[in-house]
Amino acid sequence: MTPPAPSSSTAPRALLRAMFDAAVAAAQPSICLPPHLPAPPRGRTLVIGAGKASAEMARVLEQHWSGELSGLVVTRYGYAVPCERIEIVEAAHPVPDATGMEAARRMLEMVGGLSADDLVICLISGGGSSLLPLPAPGLDLADKQRLNTALLASGATIGEMNCVRRHLSSIKGGRLAAACHPARVVTLLISDVPGDDPVDIASGPTCADATTCADALAVLQRHRIEVPPHVREVLESGRGESVKPGDPRLAGHEIHLITAPQMALEAAAAVARAAGVPAHILGDSIEGEARDVGIVMAGIARQAATRGQPFTPPCILLSGGETTVTVRGCGRGGRNVEFLLSLGVALDGLAGVHAIACDTDGVDGQEEIAGALLAPDSLERAYAQGLRARASLADNDGHGFFGALGDSVVCGPTLTNVNDFRAIYIGQDALVR
Known part of the structure; x- marks a missing residue:
């Protein structure tokens, strides 16, 4: 017809x-990212990130960075752009896939062993939660996929969904920044969340998180989301606790909101x-x-x-x-x-x-x-x-x-x-x- x-x-x-x-x-990285770039370090510069805008953010960063540079950024299928020094990986959104999980695992490996002279620039935008689906110990990708699907259909707010995600992850809720210690970390954020709270943008992989496993359990109960016993155990035992404010591994971490709704x-x-x-x-x-x-x-x-x-x-x-x-x-x-x-x-x-x-x-x-x-x-x-x-x-x-x-x-x-x-x-x- x-x-x-x-x-x-x-x-x-x-x-x-x-x-x-x-x-x-007005929200294009080419306009809003360059004014927030940090000074080059004495050591290495490593770029990591995730989100629908992260590949374009990486390209703009490359164009404005004359020193040594390497890294890995994961974006949604169809959102990759050509970069010369930063590897771009495409993965699934909104329901995560194995490609995103593998990219998250590699990202954690890349930031290990850095020194205080090194700089990590983290490029984060909306969609990063699904693109970095590294499950907490004892969980697998299928658990994350089922939970994401249930959350998306439940009517939960983005803040509620990300609270649950942070407490069932090995990379979100500040864990990625903690893994970078003792390197200097500068996070550049494009906000896609109401209120622009950094911990809710891509579930805050480089941000301290004041919410708890109990809060995540309350979200599941509020929206009547059933999860398997082994998933609930991660929350009930407290094994899924995220990195909290005041953690010394996040000392000196800079967060810059470069554009917002x-x-x-x-x-x-x-x-x-x-x-x-x-x-x-x-x-x-x-x-x-x-x-x-x-x-x-x-x-x-x-x-x-x-x-x-x-x-x-x-x-x-x-x-x-x-x-x-x-x-x-x-x-x-x-x-x-x-x-x-x-x-x-x-x-x-x-x-x-x-x-x-x-x-x-x-x-x-x-x-x-x-x-x-x-x-x-x-x-x-x-x-x-x-x-x-x-x-x-x-x-x-x-x-x-x-x-x-x-x-x-x-x-x-x-x-x-x-x-x-x-x-x-x-x-x-x-x-x-």
Whole structure:
């Protein structure tokens, strides 16, 4: 079946897409990484890292580093870029694979035996948790894969998921930095988590962790996630405790947040204002069920459209963060299109309101699709094809819904990751007279 032509209201859609592109561009390592590079050491310089942006970070570092350099960085399949001195390995995300596990093992071996004259530069971005899946002693890759799958479907927040991951790992929760001792460690972070807490970015492989095995057990209980007895034993015995604040092996460790969701939202807001449309950032760390956030945002948009409160149209409402999806259906996901579908159902074709919701890494859920665009006539066009928005939402099938309309946003790997990007355009014609 050939999708119908997109909505005729092209100006708002073009502006929303330009804002998304600006948000992604502002988070590129080529812009944000060079100012944070440390001075070369007396000894060796070793580069390690993981995440969807880590390969591009490594390439930029190489371009700006004239001294001796070597290392290993692991990124998602399809996100590798050519490097001359740093080895790039591709592995699976969001469910880990053996390639990622082997890369994590090699990384730990590489940092062993360093001296106080050596420097380790750690390049970390979102996705690193799945890309460094080295299990704690007594566990195997299959345990990690089953747990990751269960966590992703549970509705747990990213902070909760990473708490569990840190306590069932041999490399996360500060263990990688501890293995570098006594070398100097400088970690450069691209944040993809609400609140920008370094320990939650890729589960903090070089960051001290104040959470405990008891906290991880509480997450499993809260979300009714069953794990095998040998996995539970790692947590109940305390064998999975991470590296805690004050550990002398992490003394002198530097952590630099080089870009974050707020910076991307500000870049998008500047594009809107340059086009003569006021833009308002509602928050860069919004969490919760994607469909619930969609309902709330629809309420705010409707109030602006019908009452001119809290902002008068034309205006754009911007937000970021990381929502969650509790999977109940059999659809194709992901969280941004789930938000957008819920928003559309709640707005019910409200005139003058358009929206975009995309993941800044170019992948929403497990699809190679960043997200989608919503127009006032989206539900009507879907109905003409026999699609029912509420049914698609109940089946967690946002990608199927917007794909059928030709409204998916496909941009390929962006080589960065500052989490979700959401923008709602409320036009002058939305005002009810």
